[in-house]
């Protein structure tokens with residue numbers, strides 16, 4: 295059965311669904327919980343299983359209790375969930391994003407002093423449409439040996455993600471948005487996405503708007519990443535390009551993410567279950583820790599979110615307590631303990 299709460303009753307705060315997830319999920323989630331606790335913000339966690347671990351315990355990757363919890367709290371901190379390649383159930387991540395209409399996926403991706411990469415000036419916000427495109431899950435076999443996948447792009451979803459991106463740019467004092475597309479080939483679908491982005495851009499005079507074809511944009515991202523500020527993408531390009539961007543700043547262990555809707559949000563790292571390092575205690579918890587800082591911002595605890603970001607940057611800058619994906623030897627728990635220590639000194 296699911297556990298109701300990790301906090302004592304007298305310290306009840308905002309109710310949030312906690313989904314540790316599969317693979318390294320529970321390891322990085324424990325690290326994030328230690329850091330959140332150190333901020334002093336009280337949260338009434340409702341711990342729920344999802345994904346492979348839920349399937350093994352309850353016979354379904356999406357237990358009813360999970361959906362009920364999300365309907366009640368409307369906010370979740372979530373670890374990665376396993377989705378088998380070319381078999382098994384459809385992605386639970388995609389299912390949750392669509393069920394709760396979490397249409398805007400935001401992935402802030404930037405360099406940290408202390409993490410060696412070919413670039414030192416990457417500061418990108420990737421905004422990905424989360425509900426349609428080839429992720430609509432409409433696939434069928436037309437005849438043996440011939441399958442079709444349907445790419446769905448609507449004006450409604452394209453306009454609202456563009457508006458979300460421009461509003462975000464305004465709120466966060468960003469300078470420009472580049473819409474990334476393949477409208478030279480997919481003239482109708484990507485053409486519609488662009489048409490909507492262009493129309494929305496006209497209402498935001500202070501934010502520059504450009505467009506770039508996805509292949510050329512990928513080349514430019516790995517040669518001149520500093521020439522981009524915010525990226526606006528459909529679902530599939532957003533998925534691929536955001537991992538590419540993570541590679542620019544030191545890897546998936548460093549990049550947080552959030553899925554926002556009009557009535558709720560799910561916060562999660564960009565990375566997956568990392569089966570190759572699961573159970574070894576060496577996963578980098580920073581992506582999950584920074585995702586929890588985004589959650590605290592969303593809950594109105596901006597100072598606590600800032601405190602986590604500052605302490606994380608300070609631990610990375612010092613370069614002594616780093617996991618092996620970024621050149622160190624520290625364990626997951628040692629990194630979170632170092633961040634907690636840095637917060638208590640601040």
Ligand code: NAD
Nearest residue numbers: 374375376377378546547565566567568570571577578619
């Ligand atoms: P992955 O992100 O799990 O791993 C890719 C590489 O990055 C691996 O070498 C891994 O060790 C490394 N890595 C990832 N996170 C790390 C961390 N925190 N610290 C250090 N290294 C880290 O991608 P994958 O192997 O393609 O996918 C594995 C599973 O995860 C699949 O079932 C996939 O569907 C799922 N997945 C889930 C989500 C999600 O729940 N949001 C996202 C992506 C992938």
